[in-house]
Amino acid sequence: MLRRKLAIELAYRPGGLLATKIYLHHVSTATTEGYASRPGGAQAELLAEVNDHEQQRNLELVLAEFRNYQQGILPTGPGARSLTEFSASIDEKLDPEAAAPRIQRNDRDVLNLLTKRAKTLHLGPANYCWFTDPSRALCLRLVGTPAADRPLIGMCDSVRCPQATHHPxxxxxxxxxxxxxxxxxxxxxxxxxxxxxxxxxxxxxxxxxxxxxxxxxxxxxxxxx
Ligand code: SF4
Incomplete structure (x- = not known):
């Protein structure tokens, strides 16, 4: 159970698969890949758990960023404007009557509005990657696979990619x-x-x-x- 818990905690992080392989002393990477992503049996269950944890983590990060926006702490980087506009649109939905006193909605209301955006979030080495449009992903353009369904975090150049943001x-x-x-x-x-x-x-x-x-x-x- 401890090894399983460790695998879940490690595998969803950037570079987590390799870290899991090293930490669990798997002889071959294929074993770790099977552990984390092959369908069937406990492996599929593990992958589903990893995905759940990843989504939960993403939601918490997006919520934290939204609260930052409300406090005037803005993102930076090439994707900052898009993220700020998104946060502003959510803020408007929560408080449609600007003249009315601001009602602080609970986290559950906000999370419902943030869920879709959270699904696009990937953690870069020193940035957030908002993978909303594969054709705009610099990493995919560099390797000539603009239709891929995941970013190549190892190739991330967050200062130049329009989907990257930097945060405190x-x-x-x-x-x-x-x-x-x-x-x-x-x-x-x-x-x-x-x-x-x-x-x-x-x-x-x-x-x-x-x-x-x-x-x-x-x-x-x-x-x-
Ligand atoms: S270059 Fe970085 S921010 Fe841009 S899509 Fe790739 S991983 Fe995401």
Whole structure:
């Protein structure tokens, strides 16, 4: 039962299948794949449980993002506008009469409206991926499979994909990446100008993401102060 519980907890996370294989000491990946996704018997049951957990987690994340929106903490990244418009539309549905006093609906009402969107959510390495339209997925376009039904999270380039958003929970990851890149640049010899300029672009990008997250998180606080 412990191994089963661990498999459920691990397998739905990004890279979870490989983590499950390593942690459970499966000799071959096929065993883990069977554990998590092959139909039949306990495996199908496990997959159904994993999917249920994934959907529940997604709903909780989407609800948290919606509550963030209501508090003025906005997403950033190329998909931010779309997500903000979605949150605004839900907010309107909950409170159709703007002039009336704001009624705080309970989480169940809100969750009912967020369920469809939650099904499109995938967790990127340092971003959320809102996989609403495969033809707009940068990762799929890069590998030439624009009709696939799942994103290729391992190929994610969240700074350039129109379906990606960044949130305050991603800030530490980008900050850590920026710190490590800075150290790496400092260790490069002066002759390695090409690598240095590539890394500098990477560093600037990570800092820009962090700055954008900070700006989107603090604007409302400043306005209300
Ligand atoms: S590039 Fe990233 S955000 Fe865009 S669809 Fe692929 S995984 Fe999702």
């Amino acid at each position: 929970c991603h800030r530490p990851l980008w900050a850590e990446h920026a710190d490590k890149t800075k150290i790496f640049i400092g260790q490069l010899g002066t002759a390695r100008k090409t690598e240095r300029s590539w890394l500098q672009v990477d560093l600037d990008r990570a800092r820009r993401v962090d700055d954008e997250i900070d700006a989107a998180s603090t604007s409302m606080t400043e306005e209300s102060a």
